[in-house]
Amino acid sequence: MTLRTARFLAGAxxxxxxxxxxxxxxxxxxxxxxxxxxxxxxxxWPAAWIAMAVPVLYGLDRVxxxxxxxxxx
Amino acid sequence: MERWVFxxxxxxxxxxxxxxxxxxxxxxxxxxxxxxxxxxxxxxLLVMYFVTGATVFSSFAFLGGPGWAYSRGAAAFYILAxxxxxxAPFYWMGPRIAELGRRLGHVTQAQMITGRFPSRALSAxxxxxSLIAFVPYVTIQIRGAGIVIEAVTDGHIPLWLGxxxxxxxxxxxxxxxxVLAVGWTNTFQGIFMxxxxxxLGLYLPWKMYGGIxxxxxxxxxxxxxxxxxxxxxxxxxxxxWGAYSTLILVSxxxxxxxxxxxxxxxxxxxxxxxxxxxxxxxxxxxFLIPVFLIGFAGVLLPVAPPxxxxxxxxxxxxxxxxxxxxxxxxxxxxxxSMSTGDALLHASASVVVEDGVNQFVRLDDRTQRILMRVxxxxxxxxxxxxALDPGASLVQLLATAYGVVSxxxxxxxxxxxxxxxxxxxxxxxxxAGWVTAGFFYFNPGLKxxxxxxxxxxxxxQVPVLVAVSLATRKQSQEHLGAFFxxxxxx
Numbered sequence: 001m002t003l004r005t006a007r008f009l010a011g012a013x014x015x016x017x018x019x020x021x022x023x024x025x026x027x028x029x030x031x032x033x034x035x036x037x038x039x040x041x042x043x044x045w046p047a048a049w050i051a052m053a054v055p056v057l058y059g060l061d062r063v064x065x066x067x068x069x070x071x072x073x
Numbered sequence: 074m075e076r077w078v079f080x081x082x083x084x085x086x087x088x089x090x091x092x093x094x095x096x097x098x099x100x101x102x103x104x105x106x107x108x109x110x111x112x113x114x115x116x117x118l119l120v121m122y123f124v125t126g127a128t129v130f131s132s133f134a135f136l137g138g139p140g141w142a143y144s145r146g147a148a149a150f151y152i153l154a155x156x157x158x159x160x161a162p163f164y165w166m167g168p169r170i171a172e173l174g175r176r177l178g179h180v181t182q183a184q185m186i187t188g189r190f191p192s193r194a195l196s197a198x199x200x201x202x203s204l205i206a207f208v209p210y211v212t213i214q215i216r217g218a219g220i221v222i223e224a225v226t227d228g229h230i231p232l233w234l235g236x237x238x239x240x241x242x243x244x245x246x247x248x249x250x251x252v253l254a255v256g257w258t259n260t261f262q263g264i265f266m267x268x269x270x271x272x273l274g275l276y277l278p279w280k281m282y283g284g285i286x287x288x289x290x291x292x293x294x295x296x297x298x299x300x301x302x303x304x305x306x307x308x309x310x311x312x313x314w315g316a317y318s319t320l321i322l323v324s325x326x327x328x329x330x331x332x333x334x335x336x337x338x339x340x341x342x343x344x345x346x347x348x349x350x351x352x353x354x355x356x357x358x359x360f361l362i363p364v365f366l367i368g369f370a371g372v373l374l375p376v377a378p379p380x381x382x383x384x385x386x387x388x389x390x391x392x393x394x395x396x397x398x399x400x401x402x403x404x405x406x407x408x409x410s411m412s413t414g415d416a417l418l419h420a421s422a423s424v425v426v427e428d429g430v431n432q433f434v435r436l437d438d439r440t441q442r443i444l445m446r447v448x449x450x451x452x453x454x455x456x457x458x459x460a461l462d463p464g465a466s467l468v469q470l471l472a473t474a475y476g477v478v479s480x481x482x483x484x485x486x487x488x489x490x491x492x493x494x495x496x497x498x499x500x501x502x503x504x505a506g507w508v509t510a511g512f513f514y515f516n517p518g519l520k521x522x523x524x525x526x527x528x529x530x531x532x533x534q535v536p537v538l539v540a541v542s543l544a545t546r547k548q549s550q551e552h553l554g555a556f557f558x559x560x561x562x563x
Binding site: 010014017018021022023024026027030031032035037038039040042043046047049050051053054057058060061064065 | 147150153154156157158161162164284285286287288289290293297300301302303314315317318321322325345348349351352353355356358359362365
């Protein structure tokens with residue numbers, strides 16, 4: 001993956017997240033069911049966006065690091 | 074032995090451990106401003122991870138989080154939603170800020186902004202507004218510490234004494250060791266907070282309802298309105314989407330801009346440490362899940378606590394927990410309070426001296442460090458006396474503080490990324506933003522869609538910054554050259 005693609009995808013994830021946890025993106029998911037891991041869906045939804053941010057940022061970092069190493073080498 | 078004596082014993086052990094760690098931490102620092110404020114730029118990943126997490130999550134999250142979940146339901150999830158949004162941009166901004174800091178000698182946010190937009194008035198204005206935002210924030214931390222100690226000792230240790238002892242210790246280690254004490258004590262306190270939150274958050278629903286799922290099933294049957302956004306407002310009426318959404322946005326921007334967090338970019342050992350801290354931050358943030366579970370566990374209790382913010386101590390005392398657990402919980406809450414309070418006290422003193430006083434009177438390195446220590450004491454004492462006043466509406470003040478600090482975002486972004494921005498543009502934008510936010514703070518009835526005043530301030534500030542910048546003369550190439558290293562030819 002190129003650096004540009006990786007940055008675009010990570011940036012897009014954050015913007016999507018901002019939309020998904022506020023009005024109007026949150027509205028369809030502000031519901032109790034289905035419950036996931038015992039949590040109401042309204043609770044699980046923002047938590048899932050947070051948890052997914054770790055692999056997204058990690059993936060971005062891998063690409064950024066490879067790019068920096070290539071630059072120095 | 075009486076129960077409260079045993080609990081007090083645990084608190085004393087915890088406080089003693091914090092003090093020892095704080096004092097030992099400073100032994101290696103150089104006697105310089107960079108040592109006191111930026112820890113000689115030496116923090117590794119472990120320390121950065123806990124400094125960031127423990128500083129972001131204060132006693133507001135630890136005590137206010139369950140309080141919100143208990144009384145306002147899904148409204149509390151706003152606290153969950155903004156953290157990552159506020160932190161992730163630091164993946165790119167952090168190394169950039171740190172690089173400028175190393176090269177141009179910055180240790181504060183205002184130095185970075187005024188390095189690009191030279192103006193002593195701007196520097197002093199940023200210092201003053203930072204202080205206005207800091208004092209209520211410290212006050213909440215001190216009050217939180219006092220409330221918890223008073224509650225778990227059945228009133229044997231009153232608020233004034235508990236707060237005095239806890240913050241007396243904070244002040245001692247900040248005075249002696251500077252940011253290194255903040256770093257190492259926060260590591261200790263951060264581990265404490267996370268472990269205790271998860272342990273209690275899983276244990277309470279299991280003990281009271283037989284599990285998390287059964288707990289939410291019962292709440293869904295009895296109080297379904299608590300489980301869907303935007304939840305309830307402070308009076309128990311349905312809250313608005315406008316207020317919920319803009320509170321998330323202003324908190325994310327504010328989080329990015331809080332000077333005491335921003336300054337931590339200068340303490341990291343290297344850029345990769347900063348980036349890894351950002352990547353791992355969401356794992357720390359998930360500790361809010363058990364924090365909310367604690368609050369929800371209280372929803373169906375037959376007796377109500379005296380006020381929502383004391384739901385956590387109230388439940389701890391009313392569920393027949395072993396004294397050891399109560400003592401550890403209290404230590405966790407104190408960790409949350411002190412780990413934010415110490416960073417705030419340290420940052421406010423650094424900011425006032427570096428960006429306020431030092432702009433007008435040239436002080437040598439030694440005098441600066443002495444003055445910072447005096448200011449740590451003065452700020453701490455002011456906040457302490459404010460914390461004793463039960464009438465002060467601190468949560469309201471904190472919401473305002475976010476309105477103030479969120480206005481730093483356009484100047485910071487302009488300094489880092491927009492070559493065409495000018496000093497006149499940044500100053501007039503900032504003033505316009507603060508005036509707007511202040512106007513809507515004092516006239517809440519006029520807010521469109523109940524939007525947060527900080528967002529309204531930003532909506533005015535950005536066009537003013539852009540328009541005035543474009544109308545004034547562009548900064549010279551050599552000045553810009555120091556801020557924007559030549560682009561690679563690739």
